[in-house]
Amino acid sequence: MFVAVARANSLREAADILGVTQPALSKQIRALEASLSRTLFLRHGRGMELTPDGRAMFLEVEPLLNALDTAFSRSSLQSRHGGTLRIAMVQTLVASFMSMLSRELLDVYPDLQLTIHCDSSTNVVESIERGRADIGFVYETAVDGPDLVSQPLFEETLALYTRADADTDTDAVPGLAAMKLIVPPRAYALRRIVERALGAAVQPYIECDSLELSLRLVSMTDGVTVLPSTLPRDMIEDRGLRRRLLPSMPARRLVALSRSGHRASPAFDAALEIARRIGTRAITPG
Missing domain, CATH: 3.40.190.10 (Periplasmic binding protein-like II)
Structure with a gap:
């Protein structure tokens, strides 16, 4: 209320903005002045004018009120969007x-x-x-x-992905060592899991860090790859690939x-x- 009156320089205009009656607003301003033991406004026919004490308080309070409005606006935006x-x-x-x-x-x-x-x-x-x-x-x-x-x-379990027409029927991890593996670089956890399961470092047929490209390379070459068993069916069938679960590969x-x-x-x-x-x-x- 204090800030509204200070901005409007008018008790009547501030009351309209706040949606309160002019006497009620005047009472609150007087109560604030009494609690601070300071005169905040000079009242005259042209409206309300800040005293030096009132202006000092306004300069302190208005930025705080603006920051509070901004915080509430951001909170409201986050809750909705x-x-x-x-x-x-x-x-x-x-x-x-x-x-x-x-x-x-x-x-x-x-x-x-x-x-x-x-x-x-x-x-x-x-x-x-x-x-x-x-x-x-x-x-x-x-x-x-x-x-x-x-x-x-x-x-998450892993699976072996091969061309549908490939002569590959293994579901045992040791059998992967003899295959042309398409795997990501060693910085990827999947590569390290495969190597731990095999008990040896992998010499990749192709090293590739893209899932999409790995599947495409399998469809175009003699290579195979190990990826999550949950890849969508259309992702596999559209490329002419086959999925074989690897139950002995650690989840x-x-x-x-x-x-x-x-x-x-x-x-x-x-x-x-x-x-x-x-x-x-x-x-x-x-």
Whole structure:
């Protein structure tokens, strides 16, 4: 009320702006002056004029009130539209997990400014540590750092992808050593999982860090690749490929990463809840 009167230089105009009666506003201003033991306004026929004490108070209070208005506006915008959310993730999650998560998240927050960055496990962890992303989805084997908060989501199985006409019938991990493997660089957790399962370093037929390109290369060459067993069916069949589950290949656990002390937004909490929900569903090849 004080700021409204100071801005309007008129008790009547300020009362109209605030939606109160002029006597009620005058009473509140007098009560404020009494509580401060200061005269804040000079009253005359032309309106209300700030005294030196009143102007000093106005210069202190108005910026605070403006900041409060801005904070409420931003909070209201975030509650309605979700604000912004930056997600970093390993590339093998794009086709299945991330497509479901982003669709459901945007159903809740249709105007959310969503940024998705795909990278190696190591770089996803670094993005969280350096504050370049709010939440990261990565495999547990890549998590390392005292300032990281890791929340387990679900376990994912792996499969061997070959051309449909290829003479390949193995579902045993040792058999992979004799195949022409198309695998990502060693910085990727998937490469390290394959090498640990084989008990030896892999000499790749082709080294490729793109899921889409890896599948395309399998369709065009004699190479094979190991990827999540949950890739959509059309992604496999449209390329003339076949999927063979690898039951002896260790499953890997997907986790959600954030920085310790990170202030969660409504969109952050929603993304985490949706990710947990996806994990409770039966994610099967399809």
